[in-house]
Amino acid sequence: xxxxxxxxxxxxxxxxxxxxxxxxxxxxxxxxxxxxxxxxxxxxxxxxxxxxxxxxxxxxxxxxxxxxxxxxxxxxxxxxxxxxxxxxxxxxxxxxxxxxxxxxxxxxxxxxxxxxxxxxxxxxxxxxxxxxxxxxxxxxxxxxxxxxxxxxxxxxxxxxxxxxxxxxxxxxxxxxxxxxxxxxxxxxxxxxxxxxxxxxxxxxxxxxxxxxxxxxxxxxxxxxxxxxxxxxxxxxxxxxxxxxxxxxxxxxxxxxxxxxxxxxxxxxxxxxxxxxxxxxxxxxxxxxxxxxxxxxxxxxxxxxxxx
Amino acid sequence: xxxxxxxxxxxxxxxxxxxxxxxxxxxxxxxxxxxxxxxxxxxxxxxxxxxxxxxxxxxxxxxxxxxxxxxxxxxxxxxxxxxxxxxxxxxxxxxxxxxxxxxxxxxxxxxxxxxxxxxxxxxxxxxxxxxxxxxxxxxxxxxxxxxxxxxxxxxxxxxxxxxxxxxxxxxxxxxxxxxxxxxxxxxxxxxxxxxxxxxxxxxxxxxxxxxxxxxxxxxxxxxxxxxxxxxxxxxxxxxxxxxxxxxxxxxxxxxxxxxxxxxxxxx
Ligand SMILES: Nc1ncnc2c1ncn2[C@@H]1O[C@H](COP(=O)(O)OP(=O)(O)OP(=O)(O)O)[C@@H](O)[C@H]1O
Ligand SMILES: [Mg+2]
Numbered sequence: 001x002x003x004x005x006x007x008x009x010x011x012x013x014x015x016x017x018x019x020x021x022x023x024x025x026x027x028x029x030x031x032x033x034x035x036x037x038x039x040x041x042x043x044x045x046x047x048x049x050x051x052x053x054x055x056x057x058x059x060x061x062x063x064x065x066x067x068x069x070x071x072x073x074x075x076x077x078x079x080x081x082x083x084x085x086x087x088x089x090x091x092x093x094x095x096x097x098x099x100x101x102x103x104x105x106x107x108x109x110x111x112x113x114x115x116x117x118x119x120x121x122x123x124x125x126x127x128x129x130x131x132x133x134x135x136x137x138x139x140x141x142x143x144x145x146x147x148x149x150x151x152x153x154x155x156x157x158x159x160x161x162x163x164x165x166x167x168x169x170x171x172x173x174x175x176x177x178x179x180x181x182x183x184x185x186x187x188x189x190x191x192x193x194x195x196x197x198x199x200x201x202x203x204x205x206x207x208x209x210x211x212x213x214x215x216x217x218x219x220x221x222x223x224x225x226x227x228x229x230x231x232x233x234x235x236x237x238x239x240x241x242x243x244x245x246x247x248x249x250x251x252x253x254x255x256x257x258x259x260x261x262x263x264x265x266x267x268x269x270x271x272x273x274x275x276x277x278x279x280x281x282x283x284x285x286x287x288x289x290x291x292x293x294x295x296x297x298x299x300x301x302x303x304x305x306x307x
Numbered sequence: 308x309x310x311x312x313x314x315x316x317x318x319x320x321x322x323x324x325x326x327x328x329x330x331x332x333x334x335x336x337x338x339x340x341x342x343x344x345x346x347x348x349x350x351x352x353x354x355x356x357x358x359x360x361x362x363x364x365x366x367x368x369x370x371x372x373x374x375x376x377x378x379x380x381x382x383x384x385x386x387x388x389x390x391x392x393x394x395x396x397x398x399x400x401x402x403x404x405x406x407x408x409x410x411x412x413x414x415x416x417x418x419x420x421x422x423x424x425x426x427x428x429x430x431x432x433x434x435x436x437x438x439x440x441x442x443x444x445x446x447x448x449x450x451x452x453x454x455x456x457x458x459x460x461x462x463x464x465x466x467x468x469x470x471x472x473x474x475x476x477x478x479x480x481x482x483x484x485x486x487x488x489x490x491x492x493x494x495x496x497x498x499x500x501x502x503x504x505x506x507x508x509x510x511x512x513x514x515x516x517x518x519x520x521x522x523x524x525x526x527x528x529x530x531x532x533x534x535x536x537x538x539x540x541x542x543x544x545x546x547x548x549x550x551x552x553x554x555x556x557x558x559x560x561x562x563x564x565x566x567x568x569x570x571x572x573x574x
Contacts, residue, residue: 204397207367210385212414212465222410226401 082273090273098281107257109281116247116258117285119175123182124243128236131187135194135235136224145195156188160246164253174254178247185246186239193238197231198224233297240293244286312379313340314501315364315469320373322359333359335527337373339520341469346495346502348512350560351522352568357505358394360522361473364503365389377468387415390462392472396454398446398461405442408432408461415465432464433457435494452483456490463494472504476511485544488515496541509564513556514544521563531568534559 067084074083082090093100098110137144138152160181167180201224209223225232251260259278266274322334333356341347349357362368364375366385375382377389390411398407409429416425433439436456446454455475462470475491476484488511495502495515506512512519516536523531536556538547547553 204393204395205399207385207391207393208397208399210367211365211387211389211391212411213386214414218414223399226399229401 082276087273087276090271091277094274094277104257109259109262109278112257112259112262112278113281113285115256116251116260119178119251119258120182120240120243120247120289123179123247124186124240126179127183127186127190127239127243130183131190131235131239132194132232134187135191135232136198136220138191139195139198139228140224149195152188152191156192160185160242161249161253164250168254174256178250178254178256178258181246181250182243186243189238189242190232190235193231193235194228197228197235200231201227229297229300233293233300237290237293237297240289241286244282244289248282314343314345314378315339315341315503316374316376317360317364318374318376320360320363320375321371322356322363322368323371332527333525334363334529336529339530341501341503343501344499346515346517347504347520348516348518349503349505349520349522350507350509350512350564351528352524352564353507355522355525355528357522358473361391361471361503361505364469365391365471367391387411387465388468389471390465390467392455392458392462392470392475394473394475394477396446396451396458398454398457400446403443403445404438404449404457405429405433407446407457408464411461411465429464432460435463436460436490450483452479452487455479455487459487459491459494463498463500468501470500470502472502474505474507477507484511489544491515492540492542509557509560512560513538513553514542514547519556519560521560521568524568532563 071083071085073079074081074086088095094109098108098113100106100108101111134148138148139145163181163184164177167177167184168174171177171180205223205227209219214222247258248260248263251258252264255261255264259282263275263278266272266278317337317339320334320337321332323330323332337360349360351357359368363370364382366375366382366389369383382389398404399410402410409425412420412425412429412432416428420428430439430442433442436459438453438456438460441449441453446457449457455478459472459475462472476487479487491502492515494500504515513536519534519536520530521532521534522528534556538550538552538556
């Protein structure tokens with residue numbers, strides 16, 4: 001199902017929904033409580049349980065307080081927003097079973113998130129490859145920097161959704177357009193951070209490469225990438241966050257099965273509870289994406305200075 | 308090739324750096340010839356242009372005028388035949404000790420040695436500096452003296468025609484320093500390789516060198532004097548302390564550095 005809805009009203013609606021939803025969005029990423037100490041090293045286990053507890057208990061308390069406050073604030077019968085108990089009553093199936101499938105109109109949110117993630121994977125993957133390559137060029141060559149950097153600096157301030165009409169006109173299809181929007185959103189921080197990382201390669205490493213007579217390709221793999229890895233991963237992390245922001249907004253306008261369109265659809269049929277559940281899904285997935293890229297970065301940067 | 312020709316030759320080398328339209332002359336009219344198998348030290352006050360001179364020989368910077376010859380060929384680019392031991396070790400922190408040496412071996416002997424031979428060659432050089440036991444460690448996990456030793460192994464593993472060392476022991480404590488000096492002397496005795504070493508340390512220069520090149524103060528520094536150190540090898544640091552030839556050589560260098568070219572503030 002691909003019906004592009006590009007008009008001012010749609011955009012206003014999108015912003016309205018996001019704003020309304022972003023306030024009560026709780027940090028719902030708290031992992032389950034510490035596992036019971038089962039093995040012999042009771043002391044060590046206790047210590048670990050304590051560490052986990054100090055990480056988990058405060059957000060749980062805050063979450064609980066927020067829910068209570070929210071319940072009180074929205075419990076009036078004429079309240080415009082649903083209360084937590086009402087959400088539970090309305091959207092229990094969405095909360096408890098993410099992967100039900102009753103046909104394309106009635107899918108679990110897990111499936112919808114996966115569809116959105118697939119688009120992000122394409123768009124972000126392409127952005128990572130192109131961004132690192134372009135960033136390497138800009139970081140490596142004075143002339144490329146003088147020529148390209150000002151253009152990048154202007155283009156990166158264009159809001160993601162502003163690219164959507166153009167990309168719909170170019171691709172004439174919703175799915176590649178959404179992927180393009182992800183690509184164009186994520187690529188700027190990747191380019192810029194990669195370029196900074198490469199400009200910061202110590203002269204010593206360049207001298208080593210020069211004495212060894214490494215060729216361009218060897219220099220790229222053996223010196224540039226590892227030396228600039230911390231910067232590159234900072235760029236990738238910002239990029240994946242922006243991708244996730246952009247996909248939801250883009251899907252609202254392009255339709256399809258993604259989580260973004262689900263929100264738009266729910267708004268059109270006044271299912272506010274569903275929207276709030278979807279927001280929680282989006283927040284948790286965005287958080288996990290960020291952690292995933294950070295983790296990959298830590299693994300990749302093993303052995304680099306200060307790690 | 309003409310047999311008498313020295314291995315390395317600097318002819319009327321000038322070096323000026325351009326910065327913001329202004330040009331500052333660092334080296335002016337440097338002439339030097341180094342024979343095969345010689346151990347030459349370069350000594351001079353901080354900022355006079357020693358590193359600049361080494362970088363010119365290494366090909367890392369270009370001469371402004373004059374020529375650097377290696378085996379009668381003009382030096383105009385860096386290469387593994389002039390391997391450098393850098394002042395601050397410059398090991399690649401994401402590679403293990405072994406891989407830091409191996410990367411050079413793979414590059415230089417890609418065609419001429421098999422994989423197994425390259426492995427043996429790498430291990431042999433690590434053993435030469437007594438670092439084979441730490442082959443899998445990262446540079447961040449070993450001490451400063453060990454890093455410098457790996458740096459020396461990396462340079463030696465490229466089998467350079469000239470080994471260039473820029474204050475290789477500058478950042479080390481006195482004991483580690485003495486130990487490494489002995490190792491470098493032993494390696495030089497064994498390989499009979501050609502070495503150019505920059506140093507700040509008069510004792511180090513006299514102990515290790517066949518000749519000591521003394522630089523005048525910058526700007527526009529040149530070679531002020533070259534002292535030949537006539538001490539038989541192998542040299543033992545404890546026996547040398549009382550050796551009259553050693554004391555004389557030491558005095559000559561000190562005189563040059565502190566009387567004739569005393570350190571000038573903000574030279
Ligand atoms: N890339 C450069 N651009 C401009 N000036 C430079 C550059 N490299 C060195 N110089 C200048 O050349 C002079 C000599 O520097 P050099 O590093 O060769 O001194 P040095 O004798 O090695 O000193 P030290 O003993 O402290 O290492 C210094 O005045 C320095 O400021
Ligand atoms: Mg120096």
